[in-house]
Amino acid sequence: MIIKLLLLSLLAMVLISLFRALFQLVKGQTNLPASHYLGRRVLFSVLLVALLLLAMLSGMLTLNPSPL
Numbered sequence: 419m420i421i422k423l424l425l426l427s428l429l430a431m432v433l434i435s436l437f438r439a440l441f442q443l444v445k446g447q448t449n450l451p452a453s454h455y456l457g458r459r460v461l462f463s464v465l466l467v468a469l470l471l472l473a474m475l476s477g478m479l480t481l482n483p484s485p486l
Contacts, residue, residue: 421473428466435459 439455442448473479 421469421478425466425469425473428462428469432459432462432466435462 435455435458439452439459442450442452442455470479474481
C-alpha cells in the first residue's frame with residue numbers, strides 16, 4: 419500500500435510541476451524560468467518510472483494477466 423501511495427504522490431508532483439510551468443509561461447512574473455519546473459517534471463517522471471519498474475520486478479505490484 420505504501421508503494422502505491424508513493425507512486426500517486428510522484429504522479430501528483432509531476433502534474434503540479436507541469437501546471438506551475440504553465441502558469442509561469444502565461445504570467446511570467448516569477449524569477450525562476452519555466453524550464454526549472456519542466457526539469458523537475460522530467461526528474462519526477464524518471465523517478466516514477468524507476469519506482470514502478472522496481473515495484474513490478476520485486477513483485478509488490480502485479481500486472482493484469484493477458485486475456486490470451
